[in-house]
Structures are given as structure tokens and as C-alpha cells.
Amino acid sequence: MTLFYGTELASRLMLGTAQYPSPEILTDAVRRAGAGVVTVSLRREAAHARAGQSFWELIRALGVPVLPNTAGCHTAREAVTTAQMAREVFGTNWIKLEVIGESDTLQPDMFALVEAARILTEDGFNVFPYMTEDLVGAERLLRAGCEVLMPWGAPIGSGKGLNNLFGLRALRAHFPDVPMVVDAGIGVPSHAAQAMELGYDAVLINTAVARAGDPAQMARAFAMAVEAGRMAYLADPMEERDMAVPSTPVIGQAVL
């Protein structure tokens, strides 16, 4: 059982809610995915005077735990303010903390991330930090009070899959007891299965589902892949070898 700040999720697939062709298709995708969490971004212009109310009500009506995020924030201060608005709007202490440091790769700013995580944790938030797979950064985030880590697979929306397998393996191995979610960069279900086979506790997908030709069907495909990957991890996969090992024993075979 994996607990995210004391909560067990109904599914290890987390789904973002942006970029769908319509709220109806989003709802369909969330249902078919059986998503354990939905993330929602709080844009400034929507937060102002609660102008995003209608869309947020649609999100709440999904009946799935909501993880608000600070997407689009470029400074710690901006992220902290957005997190505080999100807590007010959604009535949850959970926050996916995103502080963008570079505009081409949308790479997280690890320094601002640690700073914002410390402020928010002290303020009673449960922070899910969107981070690179950096081991030292992970250590600092844990020290800042994070109990969950969310390393990227690849840049947001790139669909490149797990760019740094070595780094993700190392991160998993270094912090075996910390719930970890691969967030961002996953393009197809096999990428999600791969993350789960590595022992990650969940994956977070948005673009790969929302921008698919048939988002609901893609959501289902991801749900199956996440389940397959998790089962494979628990089943203790075989080790890779450089030489063939016959699956049929040679010794004792009849010589014809």
C-alpha cells in the first residue's frame, strides 16, 4: 500500500485536466482511466474574483481527489500565492508545486522549488514537488518537508518518455520509502508501464491523454499500462542477461 500524505489512492494513475476538447470528453477520460487523482491548474486570471468557478465545479463533480497545481509559476513567491489561492478554492492542503526555471524545456527551478516547498510546508501544505531527477535536490526537498517526490520523465508535453533511466533508477533506489510519481513527458502507455516497472508508485499524465485523437480510449490504455507495470514490479521481474538462457532445459533431453 502506498500512502500519499496518509491517503491511499484508488488508482496509481493521476490525470491532468487541461487541454481536453471539452469538459464532457475530460469527464469521460477520467472515468475510463479510473483516475486516482485529478490535477487542476489555477491560472491567475481565473482565480481573480473566482472567475474559474464554473470549470472548478466541473472538476469537483468528477468525484476524484483533486490535486491543484501551480502550473505556469516562475518564482517561489508566485507559486506560494497560487498555492494559497488553490487551498481556498479546493479546500485541500495538497498542492503540486511547479516552479518553472527555463522556458524552452519548462524545466523546474530546483532552488525556487525548495524555497517554496519550505514555506508551504510550514504553512501546513502537503507538497507534491515537480522536480528533475536530481538526487541532491530530492534530498533538499525531503528536508524541506516534502513526503512525496514527482520527478519528470521528460519535458512537459514532449511525450519523450523516460529520458534518464539511470537517474530515475538511482532516485528510486536512494529513497525506497518515499512515494514517488513520474510526472511529465510520458507520451504513450508503454512509457507509463516502464515507470511503474522501475518501482515508481504512480504516474501523472495530461497531454498524452488530452491531445490524443480519442482521449477516453487513451485514458483507458494508460490505466491498463499502469496496472500492468505495477503488477510486473510486484512480481519481481527477471534480471537482464548478456547471454541466452534456454527456456527449455537441454540436459536430459532425448537424443534422437
Added chain:
Amino acid sequence: MAEQTAFSPAAGPSVLVRGAGVSGLTAAVTLAERGARVHVHEHGARVGSGASWYAGGMLAPWCEAESATREVTEQSLSSLDWWDAHVPGVTRNGTLVLAPARDVREVARFGRRTSHFSTIGEAGITELEPDLADRFSTGLFFAGEGHVNPRDALAALAARLVDLGGRITFDVPRTAGTGGYDWVVDCTGIAARDQMADMRGVRGEMLLLRCPDVTLHRPVRMLHPRIPIYIVPRADHVYMVGATMIESENAGPMTLRSMAEMLGAVYALHPAFGEAEILETGTGLRPSFPDNMPAVRREGRHIHINGMYRHGFLLSPVRAADAADIVFGNG
């Protein structure tokens, strides 16, 4: 167009149309053509005081299939002809879809989701839009599409309605009574939000530029994974650039971020846009239902045409016909 009227005006049903945006005026004209006595109440001081004023006016049934359901394309195929028959200035030069070199895969994706286009290379792009020569290696050309200036089109529809014997009254308070008519057709867009629990507003921001240095003959859609834009030519080297899609009901002024992103994309289309004058920025709320599909809903003798989302000019003629079928007993 009185010869299209089946019976004398006095014999037709009386209809109050609320709202003189694209939904209201297409409905009013369609009803009047079928013989209804139409009176339009407009809350604002002119036609199109809501989201219609900020529309792109692209009549692009096939391009819309990139993000909309198949129904949008199927239902809107007739709308280009409808506009051509009802207002002057419909341009049928097609649509050009392009992407900056590093996002050229977006063109392939757009092509997979759509139909009725030809894939063209540098020579083809230059032939269509000489000013874009040497700037793009591949694009999609949707020859069958068109565009119209929404503000001129609304004014033309209003004039046509008056020709048909209809009336428009401006500056009518929202609380004005609707009694005394056979039918009420409510086309008030986002203002009907309180009456429709499943309606939400989707914020859209647009810009008008004047750029004598660039000539374009048709709408150009610039694809980008994060900031797709379209640029629609109006008369006299004026260009409409649109539009953001934000799940927010804040109708306040355009943000710097949206403007910077949109202008960056325009600049990428042609650097000469750097010299363009910014004539206007605008923000509107697209009235939208959960499936983002425009709907006709009836309660007794009260009909709502609403939820145009981003398909006002594309689908309002079709919804107007659906509403008229109800009024004339065919629906």
C-alpha cells in the same frame, strides 16, 4: 427578399429574439425569411455587444475537426453557403495551416485529425501567400474554407432583418418583459448563464493589428504545441489575431502574458509584423456547454439558442434553422 416569405407578414407568428449577436441575428433573419414577425431586443447599444464582436469569423468546418467533434464539421458544411447568400464580403480563399520549423510535426498531427486539405511545400505556400515565401517548408491548404468580417456581417444581417420587416431595439434592459409574443428566442449568450446551470464562460483574448507591410489573402493558422494562433485578414491590411482559450469567466482586459505569446507567434509568422500598429485588444467570454456544442433548447414557447463556444459563425445558421423548425412546427 419578400418573395421568400410564404405568407403575408401579418399572418406569421410573432417572435421576440433576445440578443443581437451572431446567434440572435441569424435566428432573427431565418425566422423572418420564413414569415415570422420578428422583434429583436438588444441589451447593448449596437449589434454584437457580446462575444460575437471578438470572433475570428473563420468559416472553417474542416480545420475545426482538429479539436472539435465530427458533428461540428458535419453540421457546419452548409454554413459557408448560408453566409455567402446573406451577407456581402464572404471570402472563399481557403485556410493555410503552418508551423515554425521546430514544430513542424504539429502540421502532421493537424493533418491526421482533419480532411479536405492538400499538403503543400514551399512553392505552394509562396504561390498562395507570396509574402510568406522562404519562411515555411510545409503546410496544409484547406481550399474549401472561407472567412468573413464578423462585425460587417452582423451589421449586414441587421440591415437584412429590417428589409424583411423585422425590428431591432437597442439599449433594452435585461429585465424588460417578454410578454405579448407567440415565441421568445433567447440568444443572450453568457448573459443567460444564471438560467442555465450547465453553462460556463471560456475566456478568449484577441488583437487587431494594422500592418501595411504584410499582405495575406486568407486565414493562417500557426500551430504550436502551447500557443496556437490564427491570423485573419480584414480589409486595409488589418489583421485579427486570436485567440486564447482559458477556463475562466473573467472578462477583464487582456493579460501581458497572453499578448506577449500571441504577438510572438505573429512575429514568427513574419518579422514585418514587428512594425504593425496594435489597434485594439479584446476579451470575450464564449458561452459553452459541457460538450462545447451549440444547443437549441425548448421550454414551452421559449427557445434558447446558446453555447456557441468557438463555433458562433460556423454553427449559428444551422441552430437558427433548428429553432425556426420548432417555431414553424417542423421541429
